[in-house]
Structure formats: C-alpha cells, structure tokens
Amino acid sequence: MLDERKATILRAVVTEYIETAQPVGSGHVASSDEVNVSSATVRNDMAALEAEGYLAQPHTSAGRIPTEKGYRFFVDQLGGPGKLGVSESQQVRTFFSRTHGEMEQMLSDTSRLLSSLTHYAAVVVGPQHEVATIKSVQLVGLSPRLVLAVLVLSSGAIEKHSIELAADTDDLIVNAAAVRLSTLISGQTLASASSIDSQSLDLGESADVANILRAALAVLGGEHRHDDQVFIGGTSDMVASFDAVRTVSEILRILEQQLVVVSLLEDVLDRGLSVAIGRETGNEALADCSIVVAPYVVDGETAGSIGVLGPTRMHYDQALSAVAVVANRLGRTLSEG
Amino acid sequence: MLDERKATILRAVVTEYIETAQPVGSGHVASSDEVNVSSATVRNDMAALEAEGYLAQPHTSAGRIPTEKGYRFFVDQLGGPGKLGVSESQQVRTFFSRTHGEMEQMLSDTSRLLSSLTHYAAVVVGPQHEVATIKSVQLVGLSPRLVLAVLVLSSGAIEKHSIELAADTDDLIVNAAAVRLSTLISGQTLASASSIDSQSLDLGESADVANILRAALAVLGGEHRHDDQVFIGGTSDMVASFDAVRTVSEILRILEQQLVVVSLLEDVLDRGLSVAIGRETGNEALADCSIVVAPYVVDGETAGSIGVLGPTRMHYDQALSAVAVVANRLGRTLSEG
DNA sequence: TGCTGGCACTCTCGGGCTTCGACTGCTTAA
DNA sequence: TTAAGCAGTCGAAGCCCGAGAGTGCCAGCA
Numbered sequence A, B: 001m002l003d004e005r006k007a008t009i010l011r012a013v014v015t016e017y018i019e020t021a022q023p024v025g026s027g028h029v030a031s032s033d034e035v036n037v038s039s040a041t042v043r044n045d046m047a048a049l050e051a052e053g054y055l056a057q058p059h060t061s062a063g064r065i066p067t068e069k070g071y072r073f074f075v076d077q078l079g080g081p082g083k084l085g086v087s088e089s090q091q092v093r094t095f096f097s098r099t100h101g102e103m104e105q106m107l108s109d110t111s112r113l114l115s116s117l118t119h120y121a122a123v124v125v126g127p128q129h130e131v132a133t134i135k136s137v138q139l140v141g142l143s144p145r146l147v148l149a150v151l152v153l154s155s156g157a158i159e160k161h162s163i164e165l166a167a168d169t170d171d172l173i174v175n176a177a178a179v180r181l182s183t184l185i186s187g188q189t190l191a192s193a194s195s196i197d198s199q200s201l202d203l204g205e206s207a208d209v210a211n212i213l214r215a216a217l218a219v220l221g222g223e224h225r226h227d228d229q230v231f232i233g234g235t236s237d238m239v240a241s242f243d244a245v246r247t248v249s250e251i252l253r254i255l256e257q258q259l260v261v262v263s264l265l266e267d268v269l270d271r272g273l274s275v276a277i278g279r280e281t282g283n284e285a286l287a288d289c290s291i292v293v294a295p296y297v298v299d300g301e302t303a304g305s306i307g308v309l310g311p312t313r314m315h316y317d318q319a320l321s322a323v324a325v326v327a328n329r330l331g332r333t334l335s336e337g
Numbered sequence C: 001t002g003c004t005g006g007c008a009c010t011c012t013c014g015g016g017c018t019t020c021g022a023c024t025g026c027t028t029a030a
Numbered sequence D: 001t002t003a004a005g006c007a008g009t010c011g012a013a014g015c016c017c018g019a020g021a022g023t024g025c026c027a028g029c030a
Helices: A006-022 A024-028 A039-051 A068-078 A086-096 A103-118 A171-185 A191-193 A207-221 A236-238 A245-258 A258-270 A316-336 B004-020 B026-030 B037-053 B068-078 B086-098 B103-118 B173-184 B191-196 B205-219 B235-239 B245-256 B257-269 B316-336
Strands: A121-125 A136-143 A144-154 A159-163 A229-233 A276-277 A289-298 A301-311 B123-127 B134-144 B148-154 B160-163 B230-233 B275-277 B289-298 B299-311
Touching: A006 A024, A006 A039, A006 A068, A024 A039, A068 A276, A068 A316, A086 A103, A086 A229, A086 A316, A103 A121, A103 A229, A103 A236, A103 A301, A103 A316, A121 A236, A121 A258, A136 A171, A136 B134, A136 B148, A144 A207, A144 B134, A144 B148, A159 A207, A159 B160, A171 A207, A171 B026, A191 A207, A191 A289, A229 A258, A236 A245, A236 B148, A245 A258, A245 B235, A245 B245, A258 A301, A289 A316, A289 B299, A301 A316, B004 B026, B004 B068, B026 B037, B026 B103, B068 B275, B068 B316, B086 B103, B086 B316, B103 B123, B103 B230, B103 B235, B103 B299, B103 B316, B123 B235, B123 B257, B134 B173, B148 B205, B160 B205, B173 B205, B191 B205, B230 B257, B235 B245, B257 B289, B257 B299, B289 B316, B299 B316
Parallel strands: none
Antiparallel strands: A121 A229, A121 A301, A136 A144, A144 A159, A276 A289, A289 A301, B123 B230, B123 B299, B134 B148, B148 B160, B275 B289, B289 B299
C-alpha cells in the first residue's frame, strides 16, 4: 500500500521522533542515510503520508509527527528484528540464573527487571490459579469464631481466606473439618473444588463440621479472579517520558487500579495484539501511551502475561524484544519449579 | 521566642502559602482578619522573621514563603486542633464499620482511605511479626527437592518460605518433619523459633528429618525484617501537588523502594516526631516533601505505622488529624480480631 | 518606643513587537 | 518523476515597556 520510499520516509520520521520528541522536517529526513532524494521530494511524500493519515502536523511550518496509524504501520511493517543489546541480554541471563525461591518475590523482581530494561513501567500478572491443583489445605482457628483457611497450590502459590463462624467452635471441630476438607479437595483445582455441591456432604458429619465445610467451600467459590497478583515496577522511569504532570497523574491513577491494569493487558491479548497504541488501549486516559504485552507459558499452558506501559513514542523494537525475551525466560523458569 | 504578633503573621503566611502556592506579601497578611496592624508593620515583622530564618524571599519584591523552620514552628506551635470535616469522619466511620476479613486487603484499603482523605500518598506498614506467635506450621512438598514451609501466625498473617533440599525426599519424611517442627515451634514467636539451636535436635531423628528441620529453622532465621508488608496508595493524588515531572519522578523512585519507605517512617518515629518536613525526612530527594506519621497500637503493643507523604506545603492540620484518626481506628479494628 | 503612612526602588510578569529560522507548498524545469 | 527555487506561514526567542506587587526605609505621631 505504501511504496518503498514512502515507507522508508515514514520509518525515518518515526525513529527520529521517538528519539527526539521533536516534529521532524523534510530536511532532516533527506539528510538521513537511508534516504537519497532531495528534501523537496521528501516533502511531496510527506504530504501524501499526511493525507493518508500516517503523519500529522502540529501546525503549519512545523515538521511532522506520527499518528497512531503511523506508529501502527511502523510496528507492523517496519519493525526491525529488535535484538536486545549485549548488556541487556546479559542482565536477563544473570537475573534468571540467580532467581529462585518465592514466586511473589520473583514476579516482583521480574517487573523491576523489565522496567530497567525498557525504562518504562512494567506490569507482571501472576499465573492464574485455575490450572493449579490444591496441594494442601489447612484450617487454623485464630479466635473462637474466626477460622483461617490456608491453601497451598501446586504452583507454590498460597491462598488464604478467613471464615467467620456463627458460633464459637472448638479447635477439635475445626481440625476434624480440616481433615475432611483435605480429603475432599486435595488434588483438585480451585474451580472444581468450589463446584462441589455442599448439600451432598451433610451425611455423616456433625452439624458443626458441616457448617465449617459449607462456609469453607463457599469462600473458595468466591472471586478467585479477584486475587490476581499484579506487580508493577518502574513507574518512576516511565514518568520521565512525559512532560505534563497532569498526564502523569492520570496514568498513575490507572496503574493504581490493579484490576483495570489486568483487564487492559488481557484485552489487548484477546484482540490478538502484542502492541496497543494510544487509543487502541481502549482507555481514554492512556491516549498518549502504548502497551506492549506478551503471555508467558508455564508447562505448556498460558499462565499469565507481562507488559510494559510507555509513551506512544516508545522504542517499540526494544520493548518488544525485551518483553518477548523476559516472557520466554520467565515461563521457562516457572516451568522448572 | 516569637512574640504573639509575629507568630500570627507567620501563621497567616504559612496558611496562605499552603492554600495558594504563591509567595505571600505584606498586604495580604495585613488584610487578613487575624492581623490588625498596617502592612508597614507587617513588613517590619516579616523582615525580622526572614532574618530569624522562618521565611524566605524567592527574589526581591516578591512575597515571602515559609522555610522549613517556618513550617516546623507552624506545626509545633501554631497547629490548630485540626478536626476532620464531617464528611471525612463519616467516611472513616463507614470504612471501619464495613471492613473486616483479610488483613492484607484491609491494610491496602486503609491506604486508599487515607489517601482519599488527605489527597496525598498514603503509606501503611503492616504489623511486625515479632510479637505474633506461631499458630500453625506446615511443610508441603511441591517437588522432590522443593518444600514449602507455611506458617500461620496468631495475627492472621502468613509467612511462606521455600526450602530447597539437597536430595530427593519422600513425602513421608516431609510429613514427619512437619509434625516435629510443629511441636517445636508452635506457640512461639518467630524470633524465639529462629533462635532454636539446630544442633540440639539431632538426637532421635532420622538424618533426613533432621536435615529438613535444620533447613527450615535456618530459613526462619532469615530476614523476617524483609517481608514487611507495605501498602502505598494515592500516588496519583500526591503527584498533582507538584509541578515538575522531574521531582515527581524522583519521589516515585523513593516510593518504589519499599524498604526505604519503611525505614523512612520508622526513622521519623524513632526521632520522636510525627511530622518530618523537607530535609528532616533525611532524604535529599524528598526535600520538597513532608511526611506525617503515626504508629498504631494493637492489643497494647505498637504494631506498625501509617503515614502520608505530600509536599512541604501540606495541609498539616488535616493530615495530622486524618493520620491520627485512622491510626487509632485501625489499631482498634485489628485488636478486635 | 512602637506603629503608621508615605515614598522611592526593585523585580517579575505579561503584552506587544520584531526577528529568526524551520518548515511547507507550489511552480517550473530537466 | 525528481529536483531546485521561492514565497509564505507560523512558532520560538528576544526585546522593550508598562503595570503591578512588594519591599525597605524614613519621618512623624501617639
């Protein structure tokens, strides 16, 4: 759709603008190494690119800046292979060779790694618990009417739910319920555990035990969607890419709402994209932002996603490769466990 | 040290500057209700206040702005009682009447509450685990060489530590170790549990069990300082108080380092302060910020602290009362559990 | 002695003006 | 189709100037 020279000019404009944040004029483009025509020719082509919606002019007699369509074409058609620099890939390697242990810590550190690689805000969404099976379940009485249910999942994640009882309950009863619950749901997934029909288990139980079991199963059925783990790092880096405090404040407001962030990422992935540019993010407050996302795969299953959030004038190639590499390594590291 | 009129003038300057962020001139002060002298007199006093270090002039023929010393005097000597508005205290009441359940969720919500009350960033540091006793301990084998130790504390908090074993270990061994560990440390505090001499328990154990126990105790002794829970909310609100993106970025960088934030708060409390102004925070990057802190008390013991971080031109009275009220209510709510 | 009014002075801020320079679009010629 | 030239446009930067806000100081008055 775009002849080769126009594409080259578009690429030159986009890369230059990403670098400098200044509108790019025809002279700059003409003096670039990749373009061997005069500035007048460039002007003609840039006018055409503007007419077709790839570029825009802040005002007459200023250079051009890319539109969302321009960035989109750049990302889809012009994006280089985008390899990580040596020091960056070294950083990734040493990170993943050293990391181990607690998952939360690892995911949190991963968000730091990703933001330090890209200098944008990094979002790491922890694995869904849906595929993990229940390794162990325990009920601990904290006070006569308060019981804490602690589940250990095969992924190493822990869920805890507090259960408030209607009547004071003895520890012995709680323990009996714990044993029964353990045989009921160990080895199952959270989803199948919570779908157990609590009516069917009254037989043979004392009323107290049955009450606890019902309460525990009910609480499992609750929104386990809700406790998605999200780790966000590098907001301070990202902020430096903007110049209006107002914008920054709005973006931070989005990032504070973890649910919104998660659905933002998933929304992008659901649309089959790995990059959402400006309004493509689906959020008006992020009109000046782009998102680069990738899912990561643990044991053959898509487990979660990671992404970076930066300005529309983002170093897309670097961000894309950083996200891809980190997603890959993260998935492999988590699979080993 | 400051006569009454000077104090009144200082108060007028500080309140006006907090409100408008503009240097305050003698005319403004003289026309205020609280001051009944002419602007010339005010000028003389303001010059004196400047000589004594309470005020500063951005440039000749501009009004005065408070120095840190000025804010300090204002906070120490001139601070009004600072009651919460009706809608704010209503908000606090309904929040604490509705809140219950998971501690993490509650603390996180508390940070949101506090930031929405003050429009500054709110920091909530979760209870130290030092006083809590161990309610239950469990070892779960995730893979042949990886065991997860899950502790439930009397506070309802959960600690997990992964333990990597040198050799493949059977679940039976793990369970035996779990039973042994449970009798060893249940009812103790984390501190006393981790100080158990692992040498003394070899007798009577199989070598495998002893190995696991040693590893588990070692891991408990690790930095349980490290997993302080910190919840930070309302950064987007706070950001709006500043006008340079550069400053914002530096402040965010501080807030991203949770350990720094915790020690910042504790440092202020250790110095016996409830407010740290500008450089008093001990952090150069926070030269334009102030911190208001209060500890909260659970079951008669100081458990943790909450605070807000805002610009030096902060509404100190509102912030102080909001922090005090929320700390109080939070302590009471946690004590009930 | 302390307060006040008056006065001269200083310095920032904003508007208006001009210049400069970086662009563009168009026209024309090869 | 490309290049070169040229006129035109518009923002940015510099400058001047007046307005306004605010100060410091002095002299007089209670």
